[in-house]
Amino acid sequence: MTTLPELPNYGRTFSLMREGCIDEWQAYVGHPFVQGLRDGSLPQPAFLHYMIQDYVYLVHYARAWALGVVKAESPEEMRLCAATVDSLINHEFSLHIETCAAQGIDEQTVFNAKEDLETIAYTRYVLDSGLQGDFLDLILALAPCAFGYGEIGLLLKDANYVGHPYEKWIATYSGDKFQDVCVKVGHLVDLAIERRVGNEPTSSPRWSAMQARFTKAVELESAFWGMGLKAVK
Numbered sequence: 001m002t003t004l005p006e007l008p009n010y011g012r013t014f015s016l017m018r019e020g021c022i023d024e025w026q027a028y029v030g031h032p033f034v035q036g037l038r039d040g041s042l043p044q045p046a047f048l049h050y051m052i053q054d055y056v057y058l059v060h061y062a063r064a065w066a067l068g069v070v071k072a073e074s075p076e077e078m079r080l081c082a083a084t085v086d087s088l089i090n091h092e093f094s095l096h097i098e099t100c101a102a103q104g105i106d107e108q109t110v111f112n113a114k115e116d117l118e119t120i121a122y123t124r125y126v127l128d129s130g131l132q133g134d135f136l137d138l139i140l141a142l143a144p145c146a147f148g149y150g151e152i153g154l155l156l157k158d159a160n161y162v163g164h165p166y167e168k169w170i171a172t173y174s175g176d177k178f179q180d181v182c183v184k185v186g187h188l189v190d191l192a193i194e195r196r197v198g199n200e201p202t203s204s205p206r207w208s209a210m211q212a213r214f215t216k217a218v219e220l221e222s223a224f225w226g227m228g229l230k231a232v233k
């Protein structure tokens with residue numbers, strides 16, 4: 001795995017939280033599944049299993065952003081969450097639907113796929129963060145998804161080529177459109193924190209719980225990659 005020329009610029013919270021769980025973070029973005037995507041050695045059945053579970057993940061992830069609309073406390077927060085729900089449901093499932101369709105699996109079948117434990121654990125953790133907590137708890141559980149795949153996209157970009165077995169996947173996450181989403185999510189998280197805990201968030205009594213919320217989602221991302229690899233063992 002090559003090292004990043006510099007850290008992606010997804011905002012202040014991203015840098016702080018990433019540093020606050022650097023071991024868990026590196027296990028996530030440098031996972032053997034990601035190495036296999038990079039060099040193309042990941043077996044196709046593992047990728048397909050992951051993509052089916054990831055479709056189910058995205059369905060619940062969209063539900064969690066919809067909960068963000070419910071929990072928002074400013075017009076800007078509400079609009080950003082509503083726009084994310086729209087873009088997830090109406091646009092971002094296409095990579096998954098196309099990958100599965102190429103293997104003869106239609107969308108309804110994927111929608112009804114039996115969930116692996118790792119999928120249940122991660123998605124329900126995120127939803128419960130929003131149900132039990134406030135908007136900030138929810139957004140901190142949602143954030144590692146965007147930031148991590150954004151960083152992975154940049155790490156894998158130079159390994160991509162026409163005809164790479166995972167060309168589309170790498171192109172999706174390293175592309176400008178997705179990188180822009182990460183910047184927007186980063187901005188939303190920074191604003192959400194400023195509004196609720198102020199300009200010196202690390203001095204807030206809430207900081208350690210906030211970091212723990214983020215770190216748990218990072219660990220659940222690693223477990224999700226592990227689920228993909230287990231499918232072929």
Ligand SMILES: Cc1ncc(C[n+]2csc(CCO)c2C)c(N)n1
Nearest residue numbers: 054057084092145146147149181224
């Ligand atoms: C397990 C898992 N984690 C992260 C992503 C990446 N992702 C999915 S939707 C989206 C947009 C964020 O608003 C991002 C970054 C994924 N596909 N699967």
